[in-house]
Amino acid sequence: MMIKVDNLSFSFPQKELYTNITFTLEEGQHCAFIGTSGSGKSTLIDILMDPERYLFEGKLEIDPDCTIGYVSQFSQLDRSQDTTVFEYIGEKYIKIQQDIESICADMATTTDMDTLLEKYQFALDAFEAIGGEDFESNILKKLNLANLMKLKDVRVSDLSGGEFKLIQVMKEMLERPDLMIMDEPDVFLDFDNLNALKNLINTHKGMLLVVTHNRYLLNHCFNKILHLENTEIQEFDGRYIEYNFSLLQTKIELQELTIAEEEEMERNNGIIDNLRHIATYNSEASRGRALKARVRFQERFEARRIKAPFVDIKQPNIRLDIDDEIEEDTTILNVTNYRVAFDELILDHVNFEMKATDKVALIGPNGTGKTTLLRDIFNNTHEAIDMNADVKVAYLSQFQGEMLEDSNTILEDFIEAGFKTYDEIRSYLLNYGFEGEILDQKIASLSGGEKNMLQLAKVAASKAQMLLLDEPTSHLDTYTQIALEKAIKDYKGAILMISHDFYSVVNGMDYVLIIDDKTIRKMSMRKFRKMIYASHFDRDYLEKEQKKKALEMEIEVALKNTNFLLAKPLVDELEELIKLL
Incomplete structure (x- = not known):
């Protein structure tokens, strides 16, 4: 047992986070850490990593020999860094190697051999502890596993955000910590990089604690679940699908x-x-x-009546309404010979149009110009973009600071967005899970999921006829993702959505615009399914997953009507389907 938490309680002045929570982390466990946005997952990770910073009640026991590696939720790529990917991953090994060489050189001239021999042995032990003898081949194996061998000699400063996140994961894994903590490592990863992350997690020999809301990873990667909800924690040994x-x-x-x-x-x-x-x-x-x-x-x-914080989970009530519907056949967007280049050509000869009720996913690898195109459509100043003048457009950015002012409180931000009174804002934001003192907090203090929820609330309040959504499910918990999927399905306007979430694309979109060889081509959902099955899933996996969700909804409705005779056979049917998944 490496980490033991016993009856730990902690709160901020404006919010209670944990009430007598208890759990353990043991060798060999790959643990998913889940919970609704703002429930305190990142804070609990901070407490585990640096308990001296926090005044909490209860006991936290960490094996004194336990080493902890960490991959942050908001890692920043240093564009000035001139090292190659190989050098960056092997930084610690190369440094110890250089120390050993320096000590050997000093031995030729020293009169204090005992001190140098002690330093030499210490450096050798440190090198051996992180697998230094095989570090070059281990780095190459990891790069190959993630299908990123092509990046070995590329400068770190030239990586996309998704590539850099994977490289960070590899670097931490190769240094062999006893416990590796990753806070939403999947955010913004494209399909191929997400699959690479899955492979890295599943082949890792050490203990893992991973905060994630990604259903693909949750269903395929973990043998233990920690679920934080309503200040309490639930511990489950087994897969996420079994936990649900x-x-x-x-x-x-x-x-x-x-x-x-x-x-x-x-x-x-x-x-x-x-x-x-x-x-x-x-x-x-x-x-x-x-x-x-x-x-x-x-x-x-x-x-003594039973209270169940993990059963009665608040789901937001997301409604995407529009002021005035537009005729279905009306062309609302026309893109003709769109081109974008920075240091090199990114996109060229891009041509497509959208009708008033089209729901379209824009997909492609990280760094291929998707966000730039979406932002140009929203700004509507590019000569290649013709937006119908009668169409109101709303935009959700993956860069949350673009649409939210960090120095504002939530109430101030929504007054600036056009709401008339604080009471109106309070009433509206109850649907999105915001109530009480949190409305007076600065936006900068919110979690990534809470910020994305605020963006969704703003987009919904606009009642626009076209929505431009850049990674709308990023940082959102699974319950909110499902609520958003339903809202998108019911929406009567047009949507152009960048997403790397298989489920959101397959469950909510009419067709796909896929970036291929620096241009964009249209792809039917049937072909898209066939393409991702070939790369990522067993055949019909997503259909089975969708059927599972539909059965769960039927069971929920039966329970709402206290119809246990109907609910129980549906649960048996669900159990059989889960075996197939």
């Missing part, structure tokens, strides 16, 4: 118990009312004692 099924079964059991409890409480209330009525005309002491006993029984019964 376990939650659903628990929900059914709890709902049956809840109904039985409510009937019992109603019966007790009837007895209490009857005893009170009798007490108005019969003052015998035994009657009073019976009434007091029954009231105490009811209070104890209420106190």
Whole structure:
């Protein structure tokens, strides 16, 4: 057991984060750390990495020999860095190698051989501890596993953001920490890089703690789940897909118990009312004692009623409405011979058009100009872009500071967005899970998921007829992703969406615009499915995943109507489907 957390409680002045949470991390575990946005996952990671900085209650025991590696959620690429990818990954090995060579050179002239021999042995031990003897071949193996051998001699400053994130993961893994922590390493990775991350995780021999909301990784990578919700934590040994099924079964059991409890409480209330009525005309002491006993029984019964923070999870109510619908056949966007170049040509001869209700995914590898195109469409100043003048457009940026002012509070930002009163904002943002003191917080203090939720709330409030969405599911928890998918499905306008999320593309889009050889071509959803099955999934995986989600929704509806006769056979059907997945 490397890490043990026992009854840990912690809060900020404006928010309670954890109440007596308990869990362990042991050797060999690949643990997914999940929970709704703003529940405190990143803060808990900070506490694990540097417990001296935080005043918490409870116990945190970390094996004194446990080394921790870390890949940040918001890693920044240093464009001035002149080292190659190979040199960057091998930085620690190369440094120790140079130290050893320097010590050997000093041995030829020294009179204090004992001190140098001690330094030499220390350096050799450090080199051996991180697998230094085979470091060159190990780096090449990792690059090959991630299909990034072509980057070996490329300068780090020339990498895309997604490539740099993978290189960071490799660098930390190769240094062999006992525990490696990664905070949303999947954000903004394209399809191929996401698959590479999956391979790196699954072949890693050490202990992992990974914050992620990515359903592809969750379904394919982990053997333990930590779920933080409503200040409590749940520990589950097993796969995410099994954990979700376990939650659903628990929900059914709890709902049956809840109904039985409510009937019992109603019966007790009837007895209490009857005893009170009798007490108005019969003052015998035994009657009073019976009434007091029954009231105490009811209070104890209420106190021990089952509370289930992991079953009753708040899902946002995302609604994407529009002010005025446009005729379905109306062309709202025409792009003709669009071209963009920076140091080199990125896109050329780009031609496509969109109708008033088209829902389109724009996909392609990291660094191929997708965001630049989307931003040019929103700004509508490029000569190759013709936007229908009657169409109102809203934009969600993957660079959250582009659409949100970090120095504003949430309330101030929405007043600037056109809301009239604070009460109007409070009422509106309840649908998105924002309430209480958080509305007075600076936007800079919010988590990545909370910032993206605010952007979604702004986009929805605009009631625009066309939405430009750049990685809208990034940082969002799985419950919000599913709510967004439903909102997109119900939306009556046009959507052009950049996404590397298989599920969002397949579940919500009409067709795909795919970047290929520096231009864009249209692809049907059937061909897109065929293409990603060839690279990433077993055949019909996404259809099975979609059927699983539909069954889960049917079960939820049955539970809402307390129809357990319908819910239970649906759960059996779901269990069989999960075996196929």
